[in-house]
Amino acid sequence: MSTFKAPKGTYDLIPPYSAKYLAVRDAISGPLRLSGYGYVETPGFEDVDLFARGVGESTDIVTKEMYTLTTKGGANLALRPEGTASVLRAALEANLHKAGGLPVKLWYSGSYYRYERPQKGRYRHFSQVGAEAIGAEDPALDAELIILADQAYRSLGLRNFRILLNSLGDKECRPVYREALQSFLRGLDLDAETVRRAEINPLRVLDDKRDDVQKQLVGAPVLRDYLCDACKAYHEEVRALITAAGVAFEDDEKLVRGLDYYTRTTFEFVHDGLGSQSAVGGGGRYDGLSEMIGGPALPSVGWALGVDRTVLALEAEGVDLDIPPTTSVFAVALGEAKPKLFSLVTELRRVGIAADIAYGGKGLKGAMKDANRSGARFALVAGERDLAEGVVQLKDMESGEQAPVALSEVVEVLLAKLA
Secondary structure (H helix, E strand, C coil): CCCCCCCCCCCCCCCCHHHHHHHHHHHHHHHHCCCCCEECCCCCCCEEHHHHHHHHCCCCCHHHCCCCCCCCCCCEEEEECCCCHHHHHHHHCCCCHHCCCCEEEEEEEEEEECEEEEEEEEEEEEEEEEEEEEECCHHHHHHHHHHHHHHHHHHHHHCCCEEEECCCCCCCCCEEEHHHHHHHHHHCCCHHHHHHHHHCCCCCHHHCHHHHHHHHCCCCCCHHHHCCCHHHHHHHHHHHHHHHCCCCCCCCCCCCCCCCCEEEEEEEEEEHHHHHCCCCEECCCHHHHHHCCCCCCEEEEEEEEEHHHHHHHHHHHHHHHCCCCCCCCEEEHHHHHHHHHHHHHHHHHCCCEEEEEEECCCCCHHHHHHHHHHHCCEEHHHHHHHHHHEEEEEEECCCCEEEEEEHHHHHHHHHHCCC
16 A cells, blocks of 8 residues: 555546546537637746735735745745636737737636645645636627536536626726725724735625624625726626526626636636535636736636536536546457457557557456456457457457457448447
8 A cells, every 4th residue: 555645635536537527628628619719738836926916915815825835046936726817927928919819818727726624625736627818808708708618517417507797896986895895894893814804805805704704794885886887888798698698697796706806797606516615616807917917908807617616516416427438449369369459459549449458468257357347349359260260259348249350351340330
């Protein structure tokens, strides 16, 4: 038994369970690839200040949850706790915003890291697929991303999720609301840390999950009442476009999300079958983030969907994904037939057939057990006598029927049967 174990709050993905994660990633990214989004991959660690500026110094992510390190050269780095700041940094560094028409549409997939109390649905290492549309202020982009996420979830067979929608205003109307909210919060009985947070970003207090805080927030000013005419019109257009696409959503005036960079449209996907960790993904518009990290004004919008949470949501609904077996044909060589069958397996793989062969010099019984475990639809069985006659035995693993097939015809026959 190994001396080492995965670090607390992390997990290993191993077959066959890992196939679910691959299927979820493919399903989430599928609609994006059909909608003009190109793939981007960023380092697993970045300059600490990228997240301090972008995510927000008052957020739990920055103050409590980031894994930070100092390199031998003295650089302060952090394991990425989220994807948006990294992707925007990469786009700016590569001058993608100068390469042609905007928006720059990007999607990504990877692991992210936050130091949290481990529990079901909340890990210190987690997987997300995300999308960002950088450089355009257009309600249609906000609606597009929400619709694409809805499409991805439904393609997986998820049904019991809800989309929560809100507007956080912009630099014109949010300061007025901020002042009204701070005035309200100063009259509450809050702990010192929450008071500090309220002075830096009072909207973050609305996102506090503690019951004693939420009870005191009854009667707090509602941002909707402070939206300027431009933000109201923008939000109504987003709502109209989503509605026209047949995507259901719920208006949630308390929805804030946990990152400081959001403006205007903000949304969250929740699944009620996951208990307290009900969010499976979310995002919104972040028109000022580029300037926060030293770039030009580039209004943008995006989301990130949790692969881990999505898998849990599928399990909560009892959805079984249609995952094809990793092997379609399994070869069993008897006696000295191994070199010829190995060559045949290689030929099958070259034409796109998933094929495997029994290794380790096993006898017929042990090799056929391997064939059964592989989930293969067909087995190729051959000994020296079969090869001398120029045939292999083709066995249908479902029906049990077996018949000889000429060696020269095996590839053609299997291509037809597996089509």
